[in-house]
Amino acid sequence: MLISLNWLKELVDISGYSTEELAEIITKTGIEVDGVYEPEDLPENIIVGNILSCEQHPNADKLSLCQVDTGKETLQIVCGAPNVRAGQKVAVAKPGAVLPGNFEIKQTELRGEESNGMICSLQELGVKEEDVPEAFIDGIFVFPDETEIGEDAVELLNLDDSIIELDVTPNRADALSMAGVAYETAAALDREYELESPSYEETKEKANDYVTVKIENEEANPYYGAFVIQDVEVKESPLWLKNRLMAADTRPINNVVDITNYVLLEYGQPLHAFDFDRFNSEEIVTRYAEEGEQIKTLDGKIRTLSSHHLVITNGEKAHAMAGVMGGAESEVHEGTTTLILEAAYFDPRVVRQGAKDHELRSESSVRFEKGLDVNRVRQAGERACELLEKYAGASILKGVSEEDHLNREETKIRMETQRLNDRLGTSMISEDVKEILRRLQFGYEEKKDVFDVQVPTRRFDIAIFEDMLEEIARIYGYDRLPYTLPNSAHQAGGLTEEQRLKRDVKTYLEGAGLSETITYSLTDKVSAEQMISPELQEEEQGAIRLAMPMSEDHSHLRLSILPELLRTHRYNLARQQQNLAYYELGKVFISEDEEHQKQPREITRAAGAISGNWVTHPWQQEKKEVDFYVVKGIVEGLAERLGVTFSYMKGELEGMHPGRTALVVCEDEPVGFMGQVHPRYQKEWDLRETYVFDLNLDRLLEIYEKEETFEQIPRYPSVSRDIALVVDEETWAGDIEVTILEAGAPLIKQVKVFDVYQGEHLEDGKKSLAFNLLYQDPERTLKDKEVEKAHGAILEQVASQHNASLRQ
Amino acid sequence: MKERLEELEQEAILKVEKAETIDALKNVRVEYLGKKGPITEVLRGMGKLSKEERPVIGQLANEVREKISVAIDEKQSKLEDEALEEQLKDESIDVTLPGRPVQVGGPHLLTSIIEEIEDLFIGMGFDIREGPEVETDYYNFEALNLPKGHPARDMQDTFYITEELLMRTHTSPVQARTMGQKDGKEPVKMICPGKVYRRDTDDATHSHQFTQIEGLLVDENVRMSDLKGVLQTFAHKMFGEEREIRLRPSFFPFTEPSVEMDISCKMCGGKGCSVCKGSGWIEILGAGMVHPNVLEMSGYDSKKYSGFAFGMGPERIAMLKHGIDDIRHFYTNDVRFLSQYHNA
Numbered sequence A: 001m002l003i004s005l006n007w008l009k010e011l012v013d014i015s016g017y018s019t020e021e022l023a024e025i026i027t028k029t030g031i032e033v034d035g036v037y038e039p040e041d042l043p044e045n046i047i048v049g050n051i052l053s054c055e056q057h058p059n060a061d062k063l064s065l066c067q068v069d070t071g072k073e074t075l076q077i078v079c080g081a082p083n084v085r086a087g088q089k090v091a092v093a094k095p096g097a098v099l100p101g102n103f104e105i106k107q108t109e110l111r112g113e114e115s116n117g118m119i120c121s122l123q124e125l126g127v128k129e130e131d132v133p134e135a136f137i138d139g140i141f142v143f144p145d146e147t148e149i150g151e152d153a154v155e156l157l158n159l160d161d162s163i164i165e166l167d168v169t170p171n172r173a174d175a176l177s178m179a180g181v182a183y184e185t186a187a188a189l190d191r192e193y194e195l196e197s198p199s200y201e202e203t204k205e206k207a208n209d210y211v212t213v214k215i216e217n218e219e220a221n222p223y224y225g226a227f228v229i230q231d232v233e234v235k236e237s238p239l240w241l242k243n244r245l246m247a248a249d250t251r252p253i254n255n256v257v258d259i260t261n262y263v264l265l266e267y268g269q270p271l272h273a274f275d276f277d278r279f280n281s282e283e284i285v286t287r288y289a290e291e292g293e294q295i296k297t298l299d300g301k302i303r304t305l306s307s308h309h310l311v312i313t314n315g316e317k318a319h320a321m322a323g324v325m326g327g328a329e330s331e332v333h334e335g336t337t338t339l340i341l342e343a344a345y346f347d348p349r350v351v352r353q354g355a356k357d358h359e360l361r362s363e364s365s366v367r368f369e370k371g372l373d374v375n376r377v378r379q380a381g382e383r384a385c386e387l388l389e390k391y392a393g394a395s396i397l398k399g400v401s402e403e404d405h406l407n408r409e410e411t412k413i414r415m416e417t418q419r420l421n422d423r424l425g426t427s428m429i430s431e432d433v434k435e436i437l438r439r440l441q442f443g444y445e446e447k448k449d450v451f452d453v454q455v456p457t458r459r460f461d462i463a464i465f466e467d468m469l470e471e472i473a474r475i476y477g478y479d480r481l482p483y484t485l486p487n488s489a490h491q492a493g494g495l496t497e498e499q500r501l502k503r504d505v506k507t508y509l510e511g512a513g514l515s516e517t518i519t520y521s522l523t524d525k526v527s528a529e530q531m532i533s534p535e536l537q538e539e540e541q542g543a544i545r546l547a548m549p550m551s552e553d554h555s556h557l558r559l560s561i562l563p564e565l566l567r568t569h570r571y572n573l574a575r576q577q578q579n580l581a582y583y584e585l586g587k588v589f590i591s592e593d594e595e596h597q598k599q600p601r602e603i604t605r606a607a608g609a610i611s612g613n614w615v616t617h618p619w620q621q622e623k624k625e626v627d628f629y630v631v632k633g634i635v636e637g638l639a640e641r642l643g644v645t646f647s648y649m650k651g652e653l654e655g656m657h658p659g660r661t662a663l664v665v666c667e668d669e670p671v672g673f674m675g676q677v678h679p680r681y682q683k684e685w686d687l688r689e690t691y692v693f694d695l696n697l698d699r700l701l702e703i704y705e706k707e708e709t710f711e712q713i714p715r716y717p718s719v720s721r722d723i724a725l726v727v728d729e730e731t732w733a734g735d736i737e738v739t740i741l742e743a744g745a746p747l748i749k750q751v752k753v754f755d756v757y758q759g760e761h762l763e764d765g766k767k768s769l770a771f772n773l774l775y776q777d778p779e780r781t782l783k784d785k786e787v788e789k790a791h792g793a794i795l796e797q798v799a800s801q802h803n804a805s806l807r808q
Numbered sequence B: 001m002k003e004r005l006e007e008l009e010q011e012a013i014l015k016v017e018k019a020e021t022i023d024a025l026k027n028v029r030v031e032y033l034g035k036k037g038p039i040t041e042v043l044r045g046m047g048k049l050s051k052e053e054r055p056v057i058g059q060l061a062n063e064v065r066e067k068i069s070v071a072i073d074e075k076q077s078k079l080e081d082e083a084l085e086e087q088l089k090d091e092s093i094d095v096t097l098p099g100r101p102v103q104v105g106g107p108h109l110l111t112s113i114i115e116e117i118e119d120l121f122i123g124m125g126f127d128i129r130e131g132p133e134v135e136t137d138y139y140n141f142e143a144l145n146l147p148k149g150h151p152a153r154d155m156q157d158t159f160y161i162t163e164e165l166l167m168r169t170h171t172s173p174v175q176a177r178t179m180g181q182k183d184g185k186e187p188v189k190m191i192c193p194g195k196v197y198r199r200d201t202d203d204a205t206h207s208h209q210f211t212q213i214e215g216l217l218v219d220e221n222v223r224m225s226d227l228k229g230v231l232q233t234f235a236h237k238m239f240g241e242e243r244e245i246r247l248r249p250s251f252f253p254f255t256e257p258s259v260e261m262d263i264s265c266k267m268c269g270g271k272g273c274s275v276c277k278g279s280g281w282i283e284i285l286g287a288g289m290v291h292p293n294v295l296e297m298s299g300y301d302s303k304k305y306s307g308f309a310f311g312m313g314p315e316r317i318a319m320l321k322h323g324i325d326d327i328r329h330f331y332t333n334d335v336r337f338l339s340q341y342h343n344a
Ligand SMILES: [Zn+2]
Pocket: B265, B266, B267, B268, B269, B270, B271, B272, B273, B274, B275, B276, B277, B278, B280, B281
């Protein structure tokens, strides 16, 4: 909402405050100020002149040669505007004048004719083109005939106005009018304001004799009033009225339309005028539209309505969509002489529905949607009548034809001074409260510090004690509230075990060289369903789709983080970033039912993707690309960090390299996977050789043992033995490890591979695996014989189970 | 014998001086001080001497042995020093060459900001609560005083999945859920960080996914001045002790009164500049006293209990703190962006 200070000034005394100060006060007490526009860059030295004569320029078809009387002198000015005529009162920029954009007017010669200034258009004076009346868009502006020659055109056109732009929150719809803003300003500054009652002459004939009103649905339309106005002369509005509209970013059209728009701004009440003759009926019936009913609206479009759209009809045909837009058929035109002026109250939800369905949100519909002062509806109609009498020469028929079901009762709210103080932390006395209520102009009764407040209907947002609490607090001033701390300040807060562990996991991964990313949970359908971790594949029922996505790129809830992480790789690779190591802790969404009607299960995963060089030492020519075992090391370290034990199984998974993928198993159940992205996908997605991991973090945190019991530091020495085994090249080290641990129990403490060899000195199809074995007993020193026995048993088992022989 | 010993001493010391290596020195030691060495021999022949002479010669022999030994030791340490010096000289390297790069990662800037805020509120006794990102219409709207058809639902354009399921538009449903769990009895003191979603087109200032941190305190006798105190403590720790705060009226359906909190602009000190759009103040968060409908819907007696809530956007805070101009930076994960803030 744009507030003209020249207008506000006429309603409330704002003297003593600069525009900035006023904006600051309004912001602090009630309504956010979005912007302050001071008249900067004002045109100077622009006066009203009278065009005495206007002739064709002898040397240029499109130019006119004008003699302009400016009061003190007559100037010859060359003008290019198509609408320039003798006898017009116009804005003249004399030599020396400066127009917006620092454009200085000079005496000059145009095609051989002297030109002593410029006749200005509104745009040249700094008015936005969309606010300029249509008649003056392509030419100069023409003042009304009665304008005095020599007057300051800038002042006449209200160009010296300051504008405050308010960002009105949904609860303060009362401030969507000058009257509302005036009440608000008066309360903030502790000054006076009251909305004046309109007055005009009425004819003997009654409105009711011309047209009757019938409401079919009281709930959708609690009030409908119709004024009948005769002898209307449709013409241009007076200059002051045009100025007011232009200051509020509204284009002047003609006096009838302008007056309804003006009352909308002044009272916040939308009005609509029908051409009586074209309305062509003596009754107005408001009702819900019939399914499929059609209406041609003012914008020339045919609209098809449904049964939840409210229409204004002449008993047969819809002539307006209630609160949304009038019909083209009964539009006011130049020849209109009799008007029906509608002042109505429509249910906000009904207007909202209509405006939404037809994408017709307007200054009017917005006000209906947000609520109106029930006591100002009829009064706004009267105000329009007053103005039409004055500026359209109209005669107003007696009374108003109406049907009225509005509840105009004032809300009563009880509040105790003590309770106000308890809630705010203040120490007000009842006198302070009374002072604030006086400024707000709220009625009240008070007995022993208990207030019964009567809330005026213009403040229809106030319904409960807490609303009053806000009124009192904001006028009292939030900056006057003390700073205190809650009584519960001594309570300890903290992270839960799970939250702490998640932070630990992040710290670990970062220490391991990975950087955190945050990617989108919403992705395209294909990505959403790619690379789903094996343990989720059984239960997942496809990615959940949004009902109305903004784009297909973000239309489905992901089932895996990896596709987005890989997209991040691709993004960075395309920007010459070569070595990438990313992780993300984020959620995937598993639908619990096929139709996706239930809230999905959300699982936090820890996923990572690495490509490029892992170890580099530039001037020593050391360079090692990431491989499977780099990622495995990271996953193993994570298990250690969480105190859980992983085992690994060869895995096959869509999108992954079939020979370089492992399932990660914990407590006998799969908890994720790791490995290389399938080369085919790497190629398709423009990736380098990329390794990924994806683990079910929620599950790991469940498995994580809360009570870590202390393990005694061994007091007796361990015995170390190395063995090198020759096995078939398909034999997996992990399987041999399992056999060693089983066969060597309980003395074997640890097995570690320390060498893998294939090549010279070995048969084709064979490889050598060397293990370091550690034997230990926590209670005593082991004897050689015992170790030999265990070692023997191990060799026997690996030989029989894996066809392994000792390497000579 | 005395002469023989003196002769031996001179001879040995001369050899020590001539010894150029530690090995040569070792030979001298063996030659003169060893069990088969000349001094031992002299001592062995002492039997031939008179009673009076014996101690004199014995003492002399020991003195000679001692002198030779000292000379050898001194020479040894000298040779060792020389050898070490030589070694150090050989081992010296170009210390200006770059080191072997260590692969280091780091947190996302938003995580850093969120954890900083979490820790700050933990210090004030708040717990951290989390909740689902796919929410029900009830918890996202209705339990927060936003019934179906409420005009304020327009303020947050929502990604619906079904009529009842949606992507949460704020983290406030976590508050409603937490209050609901407490059965209307215990106090609540929590913050809830997390991802939220709005039906926006991504541009420099909008992102369809972003993060939020909301806070809630419900207890008996919670005052609006407590909210002011907590927010001031937060603002001072987060932005600096010299920053001022101000509250101004605003509107949120779940709080009444509702306020917005601004902090004084650091760039201009409150005089007005381009960062604060000339106002001297920068909007940081929304807050208010919990609406009685919200308390009642979660089972709290709004006559007995009161509370405050607040909500802020880590992206906005990060952008303000680091002068970042485009919200999309947080989600494109350009390595050149991420790595700038690894120690933020
Ligand atoms: Zn500033």
